[in-house]
Amino acid sequence: MPTYSYGCEGCGKTFSLKMTVAEHDKKKVKCPKCDSRKTRQQLGLFGVKTSKKS
Ligand SMILES: [Zn+2]
Known part of the structure; x- marks a missing residue:
């Protein structure tokens, strides 16, 4: 079951x-x-903006 974030x-509260x-x-x-x-x-809150170059 997927989790949705709101x-x-x-x-201003965020919850899932x-x-x-x-x-x-x-x-x-x-x-x-x-x-x-x-x-x-x-x-896409989690881990989307991890565009690191190493
Ligand atoms: Zn509220």
């Missing part, structure tokens, strides 16, 4: 949720902190 535009792809398509994600639905999915 950021809340209301309070595990859900199936089907759930992700349907689900309205709410912020666990302030209950806002103004959440934004964050893609």
